[in-house]
Amino acid sequence: xxxxxxxPVLVVDExxxxxxxRMMLGKARDFGARLRPHFKTHQSLETGRWFREEGxxxxxxxxxxxxxxxxxxxxxxxxxxxxxxFREMEEINRLAGVTDLGLVVSCQxxxxxxxxxxxxxxxxxxxIDVGSHRTGFxxxxxxxxxxxxxxxxxxxxLRIRGFIxxxxxxxxxxxxxxxxxxxxxxxxxxxxxxESFSSVHAGLMVSWxxxxxxxxxxxLANLDELRPGNFVYFDTMQLDLGVCTRDELAVTVAAxxxxxxxxxxxxxxxxxAVHLSKEQGMGKNGKAxxxxxxxYDAQGRILWPGQDLFVERLSQEHGIIRMPREMIMDLRPGxxxxxxxxxxxxxxxxxxxxxxxxxxx
Amino acid sequence: xxxxxxxPVLVVDExxxxxxxRMMLGKARDFGARLRPHFKTHQSLETGRWFREEGxxxxxxxxxxxxxxxxxxxxxxxxxxxxxxFREMEEINRLAGVTDLGLVVSCQxxxxxxxxxxxxxxxxxxxIDVGSHRTGFxxxxxxxxxxxxxxxxxxxxLRIRGFIxxxxxxxxxxxxxxxxxxxxxxxxxxxxxxESFSSVHAGLMVSWxxxxxxxxxxxLANLDELRPGNFVYFDTMQLDLGVCTRDELAVTVAAxxxxxxxxxxxxxxxxxAVHLSKEQGMGKNGKAxxxxxxxYDAQGRILWPGQDLFVERLSQEHGIIRMPREMIMDLRPGxxxxxxxxxxxxxxxxxxxxxxxxxxx
Numbered sequence: 001x002x003x004x005x006x007x008p009v010l011v012v013d014e015x016x017x018x019x020x021x022r023m024m025l026g027k028a029r030d031f032g033a034r035l036r037p038h039f040k041t042h043q044s045l046e047t048g049r050w051f052r053e054e055g056x057x058x059x060x061x062x063x064x065x066x067x068x069x070x071x072x073x074x075x076x077x078x079x080x081x082x083x084x085x086f087r088e089m090e091e092i093n094r095l096a097g098v099t100d101l102g103l104v105v106s107c108q109x110x111x112x113x114x115x116x117x118x119x120x121x122x123x124x125x126x127x128i129d130v131g132s133h134r135t136g137f138x139x140x141x142x143x144x145x146x147x148x149x150x151x152x153x154x155x156x157x158l159r160i161r162g163f164i165x166x167x168x169x170x171x172x173x174x175x176x177x178x179x180x181x182x183x184x185x186x187x188x189x190x191x192x193x194x195e196s197f198s199s200v201h202a203g204l205m206v207s208w209x210x211x212x213x214x215x216x217x218x219x220l221a222n223l224d225e226l227r228p229g230n231f232v233y234f235d236t237m238q239l240d241l242g243v244c245t246r247d248e249l250a251v252t253v254a255a256x257x258x259x260x261x262x263x264x265x266x267x268x269x270x271x272x273a274v275h276l277s278k279e280q281g282m283g284k285n286g287k288a289x290x291x292x293x294x295x296y297d298a299q300g301r302i303l304w305p306g307q308d309l310f311v312e313r314l315s316q317e318h319g320i321i322r323m324p325r326e327m328i329m330d331l332r333p334g335x336x337x338x339x340x341x342x343x344x345x346x347x348x349x350x351x352x353x354x355x356x357x358x359x360x361x
Numbered sequence: 362x363x364x365x366x367x368x369p370v371l372v373v374d375e376x377x378x379x380x381x382x383r384m385m386l387g388k389a390r391d392f393g394a395r396l397r398p399h400f401k402t403h404q405s406l407e408t409g410r411w412f413r414e415e416g417x418x419x420x421x422x423x424x425x426x427x428x429x430x431x432x433x434x435x436x437x438x439x440x441x442x443x444x445x446x447f448r449e450m451e452e453i454n455r456l457a458g459v460t461d462l463g464l465v466v467s468c469q470x471x472x473x474x475x476x477x478x479x480x481x482x483x484x485x486x487x488x489i490d491v492g493s494h495r496t497g498f499x500x501x502x503x504x505x506x507x508x509x510x511x512x513x514x515x516x517x518x519l520r521i522r523g524f525i526x527x528x529x530x531x532x533x534x535x536x537x538x539x540x541x542x543x544x545x546x547x548x549x550x551x552x553x554x555x556e557s558f559s560s561v562h563a564g565l566m567v568s569w570x571x572x573x574x575x576x577x578x579x580x581l582a583n584l585d586e587l588r589p590g591n592f593v594y595f596d597t598m599q600l601d602l603g604v605c606t607r608d609e610l611a612v613t614v615a616a617x618x619x620x621x622x623x624x625x626x627x628x629x630x631x632x633x634a635v636h637l638s639k640e641q642g643m644g645k646n647g648k649a650x651x652x653x654x655x656x657y658d659a660q661g662r663i664l665w666p667g668q669d670l671f672v673e674r675l676s677q678e679h680g681i682i683r684m685p686r687e688m689i690m691d692l693r694p695g696x697x698x699x700x701x702x703x704x705x706x707x708x709x710x711x712x713x714x715x716x717x718x719x720x721x722x
Contacts, residue, residue, distance in 0.1 A: 005448065006446070006449050007424075007425075007426065007446075007449070040677055040678070062677060062678045063368075063631075063678055064368075065368065082619070082631070082678055082679070083619035083620045083629060083631075083694075084619070084694075085367070085368075085619050085631050085695070086617070086619075086694050086695030087366065087367040087368070087617045087695055087697075088367050088368070091367075106619075106620045106629070107620040107621050107622060107629075107694075109620070109621045109693065109694055110619070110620060110694045113693070113694055133625070133627075134629070134674070134676060134679055134681060135619075135620045135622065135629045135679065135681075138624075168676065256446050256447070256448045258443070258444035258445070258446050258467075258471070258496075259444045259467045259468040259470070259471060259496045260468050260470045261496065263499075264494070266494075268444060268467070268468075268495070268496045270424075270443070273638065273640070273707055274707065274710045277634065277639055278638055278639040278640050278641075279634070279639050280639075313495070315495060315529065316401055316423060316706055316707065316710070317401075317423045317424055317443055318443070318495055318496065320495060320496075332470065333444075333445075333447050333468075333470050333471045333474055334446070334447030334448055334474070336448075345677055346634055346635065346639070346677065349635045349677070
C-alpha cells in the first residue's frame with residue numbers, strides 16, 4: 001500500500017469521494033437542480049469516472065484543454081466555465097462537433113466578438129459578477145447585459161442558455177452565517193436577472209458555482225444548475241472555513257521525510273511549492289502556512305495528530321514542518337507524512353497522478 | 362511568431378539566456394571555480410543544451426526525477442542538490458551507474474542511514490546551513506558534522522566530496538550591500554569548515570549556490586564550485602532585488618486577454634495560479650502581486666509600459682490585471698499580454714513547454 005509511494009503524490013480516498021459525490025448529487029436532486037460538477041478540482045479521469053458511476057453526465061471545466069481531455073474520455077456535455085479564449089476558436093469549434101459544448105462570455109467586448117466565430121452550434125452562458133469582482137457582467141447595469149444578449153442573438157449558432165455565477169467571495173467569509181448571506185444575496189441578483197430578461201429571452205436558466213454555498217446551504221431552491229467542484233476532495237481551506245468535517249476530507253499529499261532537525265523542532269519533507277502550490281492558509285495563531293500535517297496508517301487512513309502541525313515554509317521541493325522535538329524523535333528519514341493541502345485544486349493540478357486508497361470515514 | 366500562441370506559455374529569449382550563461386561561466390572561470398548550474402530553474406532539455414553548447418558539463422538538480430530526465434539527455438555529472446530521499450534508493454542506485462551522481466546529506470540522521478544503501482559508488486556532499494535555516498548542518502556545531510563524516514566514511518561507495526551551501530536568505534535582503542554581507546558571512550563559515558576538517562578529510566571542496574551572490578559579487582574567490590540556477594531566466598523577484606537588469610530578463614509568460622473591464626480598470630487574462638504559481642511579489646506601494654505586466658512586439662520582444670502594471674489577483678486559470686482605462690481601450694479579447702513571473706523557477710515548472718524567441722537586449 002503506502003510502501004509503494006516514493007515521491008510526493010496525491011492520496012485520494014475513493015470511499016470519501018464517492019460519499020461526497022452522492023451527498024451533493026442527492027441535494028441537487030432534492031432541489032430539482034442539475035449537478036454539473038466542476039472538474040478543474042481533480043483533472044483526473046478516474047475521479048471523473050466515479051462521478052459518472054454515481055449518475056453525473058454533465059460537467060464544467062476551466063479551459064479548452066480540460067474540455068478536450070474529458071471529451072476524449074466520453075463526456076458529452078461540457079461547459080467551459082471560463083471566458084472564451086479567442087485564440088483557441090479552432091479547437092473550440094472542433095470540440096463543439098464532438099460534445100455539447102458550453103461557452104462563457106463575461107464582458108461586452110467578448111459578446112461583440114463572438115458572433116460569426118462558431119461554425120458548429122454551441123451553448124452560450126453569460127457570466128454574472130455577483131460580488132467576487134473577478135469577471136462578469138454587473139447585475140446593476142442590466143443595459144450592458146441586454147446589449148450583449150442582443151449581439152449574441154444575432155448568430156443562430158450561439159444558443160443563449162442563461163446566466164452563471166461563481167461566488168468566490170464566500171471564501172472570504174468569517175463564519176457560516178456570513179457565508180450564507182453572501183450566497184443568498186448573489187442568488188437573489190441572479191434570479192432577478194432571469195426574471196427581468198424572461199420576456200425577451202425565453203427559457204433562460206441560472207447556474208451557481210462554489211462549494212461553500214452548495215454544501216452548506218439548506219435552501220438551494222430556484223437554481224437550475226449547481227457547479228461546485230472542490231467538494232469531491234475538500235482541503236484545509238474548507239476545513240478551516242467550517243465547510244467540511246475531517247471525515248469528509250478526501251485528499252492529502254504524501255510527503256517523504258528527508259531531514260530531521262529536532263534541535264530547532266523542524267522536519268524537512270520532500271513536498272514543496274511544485275507539489276503543494278504556494279497557496280497560503282492562516283492558522284489560529286495568525287501565522288500563514290502551506291498545509292496541515294497528518295499521519296497515515298498502513299492503509300493510507302488519515303490519523304490526526306493531537307495538536308495542530310503546519311508546513312511553515314516552502315522552497316521549490318522542500319517543505320519545512322514545525323513539530324515538537326518528542327514527535328520528531330519517533331520519525332526517521334524515509335518515513336511518510338501527510339499534508340492536507342491548503343487548496344486541493346492546485347495540489348491536484350501539480351500532482352496529476354493520484355494514489356487511490358479506500359479508507360472511508 | 363507570437364500569433365501561434367493560443368494558451369499560456371513560457372516565452373524564453375534564447376539570445377538573453379545565452380548571454381546570461383556566458384556571463385556566469387566567464388565569471389566562474391575568472392575565479393577558478395567550476396560552474397554547476399542548477400537546472401531546477403528551467404527543467405528544459407533545450408535550455409540545458411544551450412548550457413552544454415556554451416561549455417557546461419556538470420549540473421545540479423533538485424530531485425531524482427530531474428536527474429533521470431537530464432541523464433537521459435546525455436548529462437554525465439549530476440548532483441541531486443536535495444537531501445537524499447531514502448524511498449528512491451533503487452532509482453538512485455540505477456542512476457549512479459549511468460552518470461557521476463552526487464548525493465546530499467543534510468542531517469545526522471540521514472548520515473547514519475546512508476552507509477550500506479549504495480551498490481554503486483556516488484559522490485556525497487554535506488549540506489551546511491549558512492543561515493537560511495531550511496536544512497543542513499549547523500556550522501557552529503562541528504562535532505555533529507565530524508560524526509556525520511565519520512559515519513559516511515565507513516562506506517567505501519560513498520565518496521565524500523565536500524560541503525555545499527545555498528544562501529536562500531540573500532533573497533530577504535533589503536539592498537545589495539546587505540545581500541553581499543550575507544554572502545560574505547556564509548562563505549566565511551563554509552571556508553572555515555573546509556579548513557578545520559582538511560586534516561581529517563583531504564581534498565574537501567566547497568560549493569556555493571544562489572543567483573544573487575554569484576551574479577552580484579565581484580569576489581567569488583576560494584569557492585571551488587558555483588551552483589546558481591535562476592540567472593539563466595531571472596524574474597520579477599531578481600529585478601526588484603536589483604540583481605538583474607531589464608535587458609537580462611529572459612522569460613515572460615504569454616497570457617491571452619479574455620475579458621475587459623474598463624469600468625473598474627481591470628483586464629482578465631488566461632494565466633492563473635496553475636501557470637504563474639501563487640508566489641507573491643511586493644510592489645513599491647506595499648501591495649502584494651503575482652507578476653509584472655509587459656507588452657510584446659510581433660517578434661516577442663518585451664516592451665515595458667510607461668508605468669508599473671501588476672497581476673493583482675489570481676484564480677486557478679484567471680489573472681486579474683489592474684490597468685488604466687485608456688490602456689484597456691487599446692486592447693481586445695484575444696490579445697496577448699506578457700507577465701514577468703515573480704519566481705521563474707515555479708512558472709517554468711508549471712509551463713513545461715517553452716516558446717523560444719530570439720529578441721536579445
